[in-house]
Amino acid sequence: MRSSKTTPTRKPEVFRFTSQPRLEKPSLIVGWMKDIGDVSRGVADFLAGAAGGHSFCQIEPTDFFSVGGVAVESNIATFPQSRFFHDDHRNLLLLRSDEPQSRRYEFLNAVLDLAEHYKVESVYTVDGIVSMIPHTFDRRVFGVFNGTDVQRRLKGHLPAGLRWHGTPHMSTYLLWLAGRRGLQAAGLWIEVPFYLSDRQDAQAVRSAASLLGGIVGWDYETQELDRRAAEQEEMLAHLRHEDLEIDARIQRLEEGEPLDDDEQVELTEAIQGAFRRHG
Amino acid sequence: MGFRLYCEPDLNQPIMICGWSGIGKVGLVAINTIRRLAKAEPFGEIEPEGFFEPSRALIVNGLIEDMRFPATRFYAFHGPIQDVVFLVGEQQPSDPHKTYEMAEMVLEVADMLGCRRIYTAGAGVTTIHHTNKPKVWAVPNSLDLIPEIREYRNTILMSEIRDWQGEGAITGLNGLLLGVARSREVEAICLMGEVPYYLQGAPWPYPKASISVLEVLGEILHVPLDLRELQETAEKVEANIDQVLDALVTVDELPEQVREEMEILRHPRRADLGPITEAEQKDILEHIDEIFKDNSDKEA
Numbered sequence: 001m002r003s004s005k006t007t008p009t010r011k012p013e014v015f016r017f018t019s020q021p022r023l024e025k026p027s028l029i030v031g032w033m034k035d036i037g038d039v040s041r042g043v044a045d046f047l048a049g050a051a052g053g054h055s056f057c058q059i060e061p062t063d064f065f066s067v068g069g070v071a072v073e074s075n076i077a078t079f080p081q082s083r084f085f086h087d088d089h090r091n092l093l094l095l096r097s098d099e100p101q102s103r104r105y106e107f108l109n110a111v112l113d114l115a116e117h118y119k120v121e122s123v124y125t126v127d128g129i130v131s132m133i134p135h136t137f138d139r140r141v142f143g144v145f146n147g148t149d150v151q152r153r154l155k156g157h158l159p160a161g162l163r164w165h166g167t168p169h170m171s172t173y174l175l176w177l178a179g180r181r182g183l184q185a186a187g188l189w190i191e192v193p194f195y196l197s198d199r200q201d202a203q204a205v206r207s208a209a210s211l212l213g214g215i216v217g218w219d220y221e222t223q224e225l226d227r228r229a230a231e232q233e234e235m236l237a238h239l240r241h242e243d244l245e246i247d248a249r250i251q252r253l254e255e256g257e258p259l260d261d262d263e264q265v266e267l268t269e270a271i272q273g274a275f276r277r278h279g
Numbered sequence: 280m281g282f283r284l285y286c287e288p289d290l291n292q293p294i295m296i297c298g299w300s301g302i303g304k305v306g307l308v309a310i311n312t313i314r315r316l317a318k319a320e321p322f323g324e325i326e327p328e329g330f331f332e333p334s335r336a337l338i339v340n341g342l343i344e345d346m347r348f349p350a351t352r353f354y355a356f357h358g359p360i361q362d363v364v365f366l367v368g369e370q371q372p373s374d375p376h377k378t379y380e381m382a383e384m385v386l387e388v389a390d391m392l393g394c395r396r397i398y399t400a401g402a403g404v405t406t407i408h409h410t411n412k413p414k415v416w417a418v419p420n421s422l423d424l425i426p427e428i429r430e431y432r433n434t435i436l437m438s439e440i441r442d443w444q445g446e447g448a449i450t451g452l453n454g455l456l457l458g459v460a461r462s463r464e465v466e467a468i469c470l471m472g473e474v475p476y477y478l479q480g481a482p483w484p485y486p487k488a489s490i491s492v493l494e495v496l497g498e499i500l501h502v503p504l505d506l507r508e509l510q511e512t513a514e515k516v517e518a519n520i521d522q523v524l525d526a527l528v529t530v531d532e533l534p535e536q537v538r539e540e541m542e543i544l545r546h547p548r549r550a551d552l553g554p555i556t557e558a559e560q561k562d563i564l565e566h567i568d569e570i571f572k573d574n575s576d577k578e579a
Contacts, residue, residue: 103374105329143341151342161341168336168346176336176346177328 014063014110019056021086025121027216028093030111030174033081036128037192042205043126043212044096050220051087051094057114058083064100064107082107084114090218093118099170108174112181122150123178123185124215125171126208128201129162131191134253135236139207144172144187146179154186157215162189188212193253195268199275202228239274246270280330280380282388284323288355293362295389296398296496299371299452300349303474303485306400306453307367308509309492314365316504319354325384327351330372351381353388358500364392371451382452382459389465396466398499400492401453403471404479405440408544409520413473413488415495416440418449420461424468431495434470470495477544478520486513521545 031044048055059082061067070077082097093115100107115123129142143158145151151161168176171187178185188211190204206225213220240247249259249267259267298310327348335347349370356363366385372378389397403416415434419425428434437447448454453469460467472488486509497504527533528541 104332144338144343145341146343148342158341162338163340164336164338166335168333172336172338172343173333173346176333176343179343180328 014060015057015114016060017057021056021088021118023086023088023091023093023118025119026086026091026093028095028111028115028118028120028123029212030095030097030123030125030171032127032170033096033098036130036197037190037204038200039128039190039192039204039208040126041096042200042202043208044094046205046209046220046225047087047092047094048085048096051085051090051092053085055083055085055096059097059107059110064103065098066101090216092216092218093120104170104173105177108170108177111174112178112183115178115183116181120183122216123174123183124212125174125185125187126212127169127171127187127189128192128197128204129189130194130197132253132258133191133193134250135193135196135201135203135233136250136254139191139201139204141191141207141211142189144175144189146175146183146185150184150186153184154215157211158186158188162187194264195271198268198272202232205229235275235278236271238278239271243270243274246274280326280328280384282323282325282384284353284388286322288320288322288364288392290355290357290362290364290392292393292395293355293364294396294398295364295366295385295392295394296400297366297368297385297452297456298400299368301371301451301453302402302404302479303472303481303488305402305472305474305485305488305492307369308484308486309400309472309489309496310365311367312489312506312509313493313496313500313502313504314354314356314367317356317358317363317365317502319356319363319365321352322355323353323388325351325381325388330377330381331370358502360501363500364389364394368452378452378455379459382455385452385456386459386463386465389460390463394465396468397456397460398496399453399456399467399469400496401449401451401469401471402474402479402485402488404476405473407473407475409475409478409487409517413491415491416471416473417495418447418454418457418469418471420457420467424466428468432498433491434495481520483516483519484512486510486516 029047031047032040035041061080061082065080070079072078080098082095085094085096086092087094095111140160141158142160142162143151143154144162145154175185175187188208190208192201192204202225206222206229209220209225210222240250246267249263252259296310298306300307327350331349333346333348336343337345351366351368354365354367356365372381407413415431416437417428417431417434418437419428425436428436449457449469457467457469470492472492474485474488478485490506490509490513493504493506524541524545528538528545533541
């Protein structure tokens with residue numbers, strides 16, 4: 001068999017380092033800035049905050065994002081960011097990034113190049129997944145693994161595996177590319193009630209952070225996550241009390257009765273509207 | 280990014296014939312058909328990672344079991360007068376730099392296998408009516424090939440297309456491969472089956488143009504091709520187009536000028552088709568595309 005390889009041409013300035021941390025076979029957590037229930041972002045923000053909030057490296061945006069202007073979201077001009085953080089205490093690398101708009105293969109390989117440079121032992125991704133559960137139920141977490149070794153290793157933490165046949169998510173693509181390099185990687189997919197999917201589901205963020213901490217053996221002060229989850233529960237309880245239609249539909253979900261498409265849309269709009277009204 | 284050969288086929292100075300997905304899937308359908316009829320054997324592929332986004336992931340009980348990408352495969356065929364390498368590409372890279380890299384890679388394989396000539400197949404968009412038999416436009420990368428092309432059946436050079444004066448552009452790999460081959464001093468010819476301009480955005484293939492290309496290739500290779508199956512598909516597509524045009528003229532909001540053009544397309548014998556202005560062509564395309572979009576949305 002004959003084959004030929006050409007190494008993807010990567011410009012040397014793809015990374016911009018401000019320091020070079022010293023870590024011993026760290027884990028790499030990847031969090032994206034937009035996902036269902038803002039779970040990925042919530043976990044990444046939490047971990048970045050716990051790490052001190054200082055990034056040591058960023059991926060230059062020009063190859064992967066449209067840089068002809070800025071997007072404005074919630075009155076604020078935004079700009080794509082892909083920043084790496086390190087937490088020496090917990091031996092952790094964190095990528096907190098917008099999903100690349102183009103050249104995903106090159107972007108993900110750049111991430112894995114950096115992971116190999118730091119001799120990363122395992123890569124983890126965290127994402128939300130839409131579910132029909134009501135917010136009063138525990139969020140289940142489904143695992144995706146790039147090999148049977150990592151699947152066996154994490155079986156105690158992630159007994160349920162995701163099933164999927166379709167266009168791969170960025171995280172799944174990353175896991176698969178990591179597997180091609182012999183790097184163990186797992187994705188955590190946390191359930192988010194459909195009516196909370198367009199905003200941050202604080203309960204799902206807390207569940208994800210807690211499970212991730214358990215997997216890699218970190219201890220975190222989670223009072224802030226607990227407080228936000230409690231606030232969310234309180235707000236939703238208030239909405240149910242205030243709007244009997246919302247209450248009735250959530251109750252049906254609690255009783256395992258499905259809502260039809262129109263009812264789902266109406267419930268989502270009612271909840272979103274109420275959250276907006278209550279700030 | 281690279282290529283992988285499962286085995287080294289025993290080929291003697293083969294020619295390479297390439298077809299990629301493009302307008303009307305003319306090249307893809309043509310080359311896929313001929314390699315299937317010839318029972319050509321797959322022997323290698325261009326590794327898709329880096330060229331394409333993954334199209335499908337299969338995750339079973341949490342384990343990523345498969346990641347599918349658009350394939351670009353090589354097939355070998357021992358023809359009656361010459362050996363042939365077919366290349367079938369399910370998709371073209373969207374990034375121009377990657378398109379160039381793929382063209383270089385294809386030529387690298389061609390060079391390794393001792394290919395003496397490259398053919399590419401695709402679509403030529405023109406004002407032909409869908410009930411007419413498409414001609415084949417041929418563009419070589421060397422003047423020396425023109426006398427040979429003049430012998431091909433139902434084939435014209437760019438200079439024979441009205442108002443084109445021998446000039447034009449071939450987008451994507453069908454064209455780029457000619458250029459890269461030229462820089463490597465390898466003969467190459469692009470064969471383009473004519474596709475009506477109002478169908479260039481259609482989501483379905485246009486097999487009628489593929490058939491015209493296949494008739495030329497069959498003669499070049501001295502291989503008889505049974506194209507009845509493809510002919511039947513072409514007839515179904517034609518009936519489908521008629522239905523779409525019939526539906527389109529019933530749309531109330533259709534501007535009168537576009538409606539008149541549509542009537543000409545529906546009843547081609549009533550009047551000569553061309554020439555039409557660019558503005559008219561744009562109007563028709565916009566409305567046709569809307570209809571196709573609506574239909575594909577419904578199918579989805």
